[in-house]
Amino acid sequence: MTSSRKNSSPNSPSSKPPRSFNRKFLYSSILFVFLGVIAFITYSIQSESPEYGFKIPLREGLHSPPYIYTLDITxxxxxxxxxxTSGNHFEALSPWGFLGTPVVPENAVHNMEHGGVVLWYKPNNPALAGSVNQLIDHIGRKCIVAGSYKDMSYEISATVWGRILPLEKFDATQLKDFIAKYRGTQGPEAPLCKSQS
Known part of the structure; x- marks a missing residue:
């Protein structure tokens, strides 16, 4: 009597794939989905980054008079x-960094047009001036101008083209966040400050 039983070898085409292949495929698929979810979450967080301060309506930004900077808000x-935060301005820029002297608005507005951040602080306060100077030493002077300015209601304000962060008291964290978000990114000629400062 002959046996009708067929011998199947593990390498024959009709054999099932090994279990290790199924597991590798499953783990790879799970890893792929997991990485996709992480990428989506990261993108969502970055695209929803917070805004600091608030927008101010833009004024025309010519290199000629009139230079009108009085601005009252409610x-x-x-x-x-x-x-x-914008407007007509001189052709010359303000020097970058901590000035230790009053800001000349007609120059500083030009710095903002080039993407700069301007820190305006109340005069006659050596402690405040020292805090601003230390902040700039810590984060770097690139694309930043800082000097005193008497014609404002706040102790310190940070401005970029079309945006302001007014503060009743010096707050290094808020100022750093504002600078990190907007330095070199705002203004019609924003990339220029990175090569100038």
């Missing part, structure tokens, strides 16, 4: 004076 039902 904040919490109170009229507040703020430094300029």
């Amino acid at each position: 904040v919490e039902n109170q009229l507040k004076r703020i430094p300029p």
Whole structure:
């Protein structure tokens, strides 16, 4: 009697794939989906990064007069004076970094047009000036101008082209966040400050 039983070898085409192949495929698929979820979450977080301060309507930015910088806004039902965030300006830029002297608005507005951040602080306060100077030493002077400015309601304000962060008191964390978000990114000629400062 002959046996009708067929011998199947593990290498024959009709054999099932080994279990290790199925597991590798499963683990690879899970890893791929996991990485996709991480990438999506990271993208969502970056695209929803917070805005700092608030927008100010843009003024024309010519290299000629008139130079009009008086700007009053209403904040919490109170009229507040703020430094300029755009407008006509001189052709010359302000020097970059901590000035230790009053900011010349006609120059600083040009710095903002080039993507710079301007820190305006109340004069006659050596401790405040020292804090601003230390902040700039810590984060670097690239694309930053800082100097005193008397014609405002706040102790310190950070501005870029069309945006302001006004502060009643010096707050290094808020200023760093504002600078990190907007330095070199705002203004019609924003990339220029990175090569100038």
